[in-house]
Amino acid sequence: MNSSTPGVPLRADAARNVTQIRAAAIAAFRGRGLGTPLEEIAAAAGVSKATVYNRFGGRDGLIDAVIGELVAAELHAIMDRARWVDDPWQAVATYVGDRRDLQFREPAFTDALLMLYPNSAQLVALATAATDMTERLLRRGHDAGVLREDFTAGDLYYADVANGLALRALRTPSREDYDRRTRFFIDGLHPR
Amino acid sequence: MNSSTPGVPLRADAARNVTQIRAAAIAAFRGRGLGTPLEEIAAAAGVSKATVYNRFGGRDGLIDAVIGELVAAELHAIMDRARWVDDPWQAVATYVGDRRDLQFREPAFTDALLMLYPNSAQLVALATAATDMTERLLRRGHDAGVLREDFTAGDLYYADVANGLALRALRTPSREDYDRRTRFFIDGLHPR
DNA sequence: GGATAACTTGACGCTAGGGTCAAGTTGACG
DNA sequence: CGTCAACTTGACCCTAGCGTCAAGTTATCC
Numbered sequence: 548m549n550s551s552t553p554g555v556p557l558r559a560d561a562a563r564n565v566t567q568i569r570a571a572a573i574a575a576f577r578g579r580g581l582g583t584p585l586e587e588i589a590a591a592a593g594v595s596k597a598t599v600y601n602r603f604g605g606r607d608g609l610i611d612a613v614i615g616e617l618v619a620a621e622l623h624a625i626m627d628r629a630r631w632v633d634d635p636w637q638a639v640a641t642y643v644g645d646r647r648d649l650q651f652r653e654p655a656f657t658d659a660l661l662m663l664y665p666n667s668a669q670l671v672a673l674a675t676a677a678t679d680m681t682e683r684l685l686r687r688g689h690d691a692g693v694l695r696e697d698f699t700a701g702d703l704y705y706a707d708v709a710n711g712l713a714l715r716a717l718r719t720p721s722r723e724d725y726d727r728r729t730r731f732f733i734d735g736l737h738p739r
Numbered sequence: 740m741n742s743s744t745p746g747v748p749l750r751a752d753a754a755r756n757v758t759q760i761r762a763a764a765i766a767a768f769r770g771r772g773l774g775t776p777l778e779e780i781a782a783a784a785g786v787s788k789a790t791v792y793n794r795f796g797g798r799d800g801l802i803d804a805v806i807g808e809l810v811a812a813e814l815h816a817i818m819d820r821a822r823w824v825d826d827p828w829q830a831v832a833t834y835v836g837d838r839r840d841l842q843f844r845e846p847a848f849t850d851a852l853l854m855l856y857p858n859s860a861q862l863v864a865l866a867t868a869a870t871d872m873t874e875r876l877l878r879r880g881h882d883a884g885v886l887r888e889d890f891t892a893g894d895l896y897y898a899d900v901a902n903g904l905a906l907r908a909l910r911t912p913s914r915e916d917y918d919r920r921t922r923f924f925i926d927g928l929h930p931r
Numbered sequence: 932g933g934a935t936a937a938c939t940t941g942a943c944g945c946t947a948g949g950g951t952c953a954a955g956t957t958g959a960c961g
Numbered sequence: 962c963g964t965c966a967a968c969t970t971g972a973c974c975c976t977a978g979c980g981t982c983a984a985g986t987t988a989t990c991c
Contacts, residue, residue, distance in 0.1 A: 558937055558988055584978060595940045600980070661908060695923070702920055705912065709905035713897055716853060716904060720897065728894055731887070735927030750958055750967055776948060787970050792950070 565602050567592040572613050580715065581610055581658035607666040614669045618656045621649055622673060626680045636693035639684050640733050643703065647729040650711050651722070657711025660704070695738050706732060757794050759784040764805050772907065773802055773850035799858040806861045810848045813841055814865060818872045828885035831876050832925050835895065839921040842903050843914070849903025852896070887930050898924060 557565065571592035575583040585606060589596045603609040629642035649656050659670055681700045688694030710728075714720075720728075749757065763784035767775040777798060781788045795801040821834035841848050851862055873892045880886030902920075906912075912920075 560988065561938060564939085585980095586978075596979090597940055597981080598938085601938075601940095605980080697919055698923070701916065702923070705905055705909065705916075705920060708909060709901035712904035712908060713901035717897065717900060724893065724897075727889055728897060731890070731894070731927045732923075734931065735923045739926065752958065753968060756969085777950095778948075788949090789951080789970055790968085793968075797950080 561602065564592070564594050564598055568594065568599055568602060568609070569613055572609050573616055576610075576613065576617055576655045577653065580654045581606075581664060585609070607664050610664055611667045611669050614655075614659065614667060614673070618649070618653055618659055619669065619673050621653065622656070622677060625649060626677065629680065629684055635687045635691040639688045639694055639736065642680075642684055643733055643736070644729060646707060647710065647725075647732075650707065650714060651725055654711075654715055657708070657715065660708055660711060692738065695736050698736055753794065756784070756786050756790055760786065760791055760794060760801070761805055761808075764801050765808055768802075768805065768809055768847045769845065772846045773798075773856060777801070799856050802856055803859045803861050806847075806851065806859060806865070810841070810845055810851055811861065811865050813845065814848070814869060817841060818869065821872065821876060827879045827883040831880045831886055831928065834872075834876055835925055835928070836921060838899060839902065839917075839924075842899065842906060843917055846903070846907055849900070849907065852900055852903060884930065887928050890928055 556562075568588065571588045572583075575588045575591060585599050586596045588609075589599045592599075599605075599609065603612055625642065625645040628645060629638050632638040632641050658664070659673060662670065662674060665671060678700065681703055685694065685698065685700055685703075689696055748754075760780065763780045764775075767780045767783060777791050778788045780801075781791045784791075791801065795804055817834065817837040820837060821830050824830040824833050850856070851865060854862065854866060857863060870892065873895055877886065877890065877892055877895075881888055
């Protein structure tokens with residue numbers, strides 16, 4: 548369990564395993580979410596389950612090791628994009644739409660939203676950053692009077708969780724259907 | 740497994756058990772959804788798990804035996820109410836709002852929506868009836884031009900599943916928050 | 932090329948829940 | 962009040978997944 552202790556370098560075989568496990572975990576998490584059985588990931592990496600525990604200390608450590616590559620980068624890109632949109636309404640619409648898009652492409656994002664594995668430090672940091680961003684954007688929209696006044700950050704969170712879970716529970720909708728539903732939601736955010 | 744064979748009446752003790760198991764199942768399904776462990780229901784009814792299998796033949800049979808009392812009656816009431824609303828927009832709004840209300844009160848409704856246990860004949864019948872009703876109401880709304888033209892029965896289904904799953908995954912929201920979110924959704928259904 | 936610390940792993944124990952059955956108990960009927 | 966079919970049940974097996982460890986293997990360094 549010291550893939551993250553640069554002071555003592557790993558032995559060559561162990562380093563190779565770390566690489567393979569990370570790759571397998573990323574692929575598996577992409578396809579099945581952060582709850583994928585560790586045994587399956589181990590098998591895909593060509594090692595035994597125990598090695599995953601040795602190298603990463605369990606699911607939380609493994610998530611910590613790959614969450615950046617999986618969603619942190621994308622989510623930060625989404626936040627940056629929203630930050631640079633001048634029009635307050637467009638900023639909200641872009642942000643909400645981009646989050647939906649990420650949900651469609653990355654089931655793991657929904658697990659991250661749900662904080663199913665809150666022992667991952669990276670995940671906690673991500674959640675905090677995203678919540679901040681959401682609150683800032685909504686305040687801008689409210690102040691400018693372009694956003695329904697009774698719409699809160701909690702409402703967006705709830706809607707995203709709902710959408711993510713449905714996406715997983717149901718057979719994946721066509722992109723067209725999905726985008727139309729996203730549009731319904733965004734349209735509902737205009738002031739009444 | 741013959742609680743439903745009126746030709747051969749049950750022995751007194753068996754009949755008593757059927758009653759107790761039904762009651763326990765209804766309470767458990769109300770609280771935890773249709774997936775509640777049968778062992779738990781058996782314990783609450785004061786019988787062993789095997790007796791539940793003897794009397795009802797497993798989860799599907801048990802659901803069939805109580806789904807009416809759990810949600811069929813309520814859902815039919817909702818459909819009737821919508822049928823008698825003259826204004827096409829109000830009919831849709833009432834129907835959608837009432838379904839959301841039922842979801843809030845009855846987690847089992849979401850399981851029924853998801854058809855998690857499609858071997859229950861009653862559940863299949865319910866689903867068919869509800870889908871019909873939805874389609875009829877939406878057509879009325881579209882024809883009257885009071886409902887967003889691109890809103891479909893599938894969209895309503897997706898939204899309800901999403902809402903039900905979020906309701907279960909997250910800590911239950913206040914009634915106020917919940918109703919506000921329902922309002923967002925309904926407001927989004929007006930024509931653009 | 933040997934010593935040894937680092938590393939890997941098969942086999943194991945644990946939990947939760949589904950489902951079944953032989954053996955025992957009991958209600959109902961003559 | 963005895964007989965027997967109806968009924969109940971504890972004990973069992975099965976699956977899926979998590980997490981651990983003693984014993985064996987191997988990379989590395991001298």
